[in-house]
Amino acid sequence: MTIWTDLESDREAEWSPEFGMRLALEEAMRGARLGEVPIGAVVMQGDEVLSRAHNFRETWRDPTAHAELIALRQAALRKGGWRLFDCQMYVTLEPCAMCAGAILQARIDHLYYGAVDTKGGAIVSQVQLYQSPGWNHHPAVTGGILAEECGIVLKNFFQEVRQTMRPRRDV
Known part of the structure; x- marks a missing residue:
């Protein structure tokens, strides 16, 4: 199963935070078509795409098959190291x-x-994990990149799920 796609064409695109997020949105949409919660993740090194992934929790029946973990794993394999x-x-x-x-x-x-993610986010919402001074590494964080588009994808997905699960009433 291919987790990342179109790496050659991705390398040639001009980098920007919006570019990276658009790739992640493409992955989210791929996941939605498979019935997965539409979350996408991309790992880049400069302007090179190392990995692209979406959730596989439903497909793999794996609670850890989040887009981020899959993308990190694939990027580490591609780079030949976990750092x-x-x-x-x-x-x-x-x-x-x-x-x-x-x-x-x-x-x-x-x-x-x-x-x-007001219900489960660990950066600014429920927990501010990176605020702990004890960590030996603190990634820079920028939130809100294409936030409206990202939110709409999730909202539309869950609206569709609720409509298909709603019992039918014959009047």
């Missing part, structure tokens, strides 16, 4: 505690996220 120094991560939704911890452990330099 992802000088790398940036783009995620369509504020990471949960598990993913925020993995991003920290991977030594990602800069985390960009789209929408805020």
